[in-house]
Amino acid sequence: MPQTPMDDKAELLRMENVSIVFSSPDEADIEAVRQVDFTLTRGKTLALVGESGCGKSVTARTILRLLDRNARIGTGRILFRAEDEAPVDIVSLKPDSPAMRAIRGNRISMIFQEPMSSLSPVHTIGDQIDEMIMIHERIDQKAARVRTVDLLEQVGIPGARQRADAYPFQLSGGLRQRAMIAMALACKPDLLIADEPTTALDVTTQAQILDLLRALQEEYGMAMLFITHDLGVVAEIADEVAVMYLGDVVEQGNVFDVFRAPQHPYTRALMRSIPRMVRRTERERLAPIEGNVPSPRNRPKGCAFTSRCPHAFAPCTGDYPERTTTGEAHWARCHLLTHDGAPAAAGLRQGTMVGESTAHGGRA
Numbered sequence: 001m002p003q004t005p006m007d008d009k010a011e012l013l014r015m016e017n018v019s020i021v022f023s024s025p026d027e028a029d030i031e032a033v034r035q036v037d038f039t040l041t042r043g044k045t046l047a048l049v050g051e052s053g054c055g056k057s058v059t060a061r062t063i064l065r066l067l068d069r070n071a072r073i074g075t076g077r078i079l080f081r082a083e084d085e086a087p088v089d090i091v092s093l094k095p096d097s098p099a100m101r102a103i104r105g106n107r108i109s110m111i112f113q114e115p116m117s118s119l120s121p122v123h124t125i126g127d128q129i130d131e132m133i134m135i136h137e138r139i140d141q142k143a144a145r146v147r148t149v150d151l152l153e154q155v156g157i158p159g160a161r162q163r164a165d166a167y168p169f170q171l172s173g174g175l176r177q178r179a180m181i182a183m184a185l186a187c188k189p190d191l192l193i194a195d196e197p198t199t200a201l202d203v204t205t206q207a208q209i210l211d212l213l214r215a216l217q218e219e220y221g222m223a224m225l226f227i228t229h230d231l232g233v234v235a236e237i238a239d240e241v242a243v244m245y246l247g248d249v250v251e252q253g254n255v256f257d258v259f260r261a262p263q264h265p266y267t268r269a270l271m272r273s274i275p276r277m278v279r280r281t282e283r284e285r286l287a288p289i290e291g292n293v294p295s296p297r298n299r300p301k302g303c304a305f306t307s308r309c310p311h312a313f314a315p316c317t318g319d320y321p322e323r324t325t326t327g328e329a330h331w332a333r334c335h336l337l338t339h340d341g342a343p344a345a346a347g348l349r350q351g352t353m354v355g356e357s358t359a360h361g362g363r364a
């Protein structure tokens with residue numbers, strides 16, 4: 001992988017060939033994330049998408065150096081460049097070093113599915129956000145409260161001045177989510193990592209929170225790394241998407257290109273399993289992805305999706321597929337794209353659904 005300097009000022013963070021390994025006393029090491037490369041750009045959103053267990057959260061926590069004790073970064077660099085500063089390799093920093101702490105919660109903030117993982121239940125939301133602002137701006141609490149109320153208004157909390165005195169349990173799920181977002185923005189981060197922030201919310205609140213995040217991103221110019229299992233959400237929020245399967249990025253590209261012509265059978269299967277991605281007349285053809293993600297403990301040889309892939313053929317159980325570029329900044333790792341005699345290769349290249357009806361017992 002050629003390593004080029006971070007010359008583009010818009011480039012904020014670059015993952016280069018990052019792998020993450022878990023060890024346990026009784027078992028061989030497990031490579032849970034392999035060879036991940038992506039770039040996060042100021043003002044843009046990259047979505048990491050895939051089923052449960054594919055490595056999305058571990059990848060995000062690696063950026064913040066918040067991995068479990070039994071984890072280590074096996075290979076790679078994570079270059080991060082704050083404005084007007086030289087790039088720093090996050091991998092080279094100790095997780096609890098002052099330099100890393102200055103990045104975490106200052107340059108990079110994170111929001112979660114469950115707001116109570118970042119909000120304290122025993123302090124009012126106003127006090128918690130005041131404290132965050134005081135740490136970062138070295139101002140007194142009175143001045144911080146003015147900023148807190150501003151932030152709460154910005155994230156759409158009605159009656160912000162009074163609500164600042166509420167404890168998290170006194171707010172609805174949607175308002176708690178907004179309060180957590182306000183807290184994440186208190187340090188004016190360069191990067192916001194959002195780990196399934198709308199998964200627990202009803203559809204209307206989910207749409208409102210996505211709208212809010214988009215508006216705030218425009219205002220703050222921050223980059224966003226958005227983690228979700230839902231390609232419908234990706235369509236609404238992201239500029240670029242990286243599709244993960246068993247720790248590998250199997251397809252990556254501009255959202256428009258990936259949705260117009262998905263190249264990897266796994267991406268296509270994810271698209272067909274989501275109601276909003278399918279036209280009304282095709283509802284009856286919705287298909288869940290059959291089978292389960294294999295365990296990283298027993299990683300299959302070759303392409304990990306083979307056991308669930310409707311198009312699998314001999315080469316899929318051989319070598320790990322190389323990246324095939326299929327458009328400007330759009331690539332996938334799939335043997336069907338490189339073998340001319342592959343059963344569905346022509347259809348995949350053209351973005352059609354060749355062969356998928358037989359693979360799902362005629363339902364697809």
Ligand SMILES: Nc1ncnc2c1ncn2[C@@H]1O[C@H](COP(=O)(O)OP(=O)(O)OP(=O)(O)O)[C@@H](O)[C@H]1O
Nearest residue numbers: 022032051052053054055056057058059068070296
């Ligand atoms: N401390 C750990 N020790 C061993 N394996 C781990 C540890 N933490 C995570 N893993 C494994 O790493 C893999 C990736 O987990 P991760 O939480 O990143 O998945 P995910 O895609 O975010 O899933 P979800 O949507 O369920 O959060 C999984 O197989 C998980 O079991």
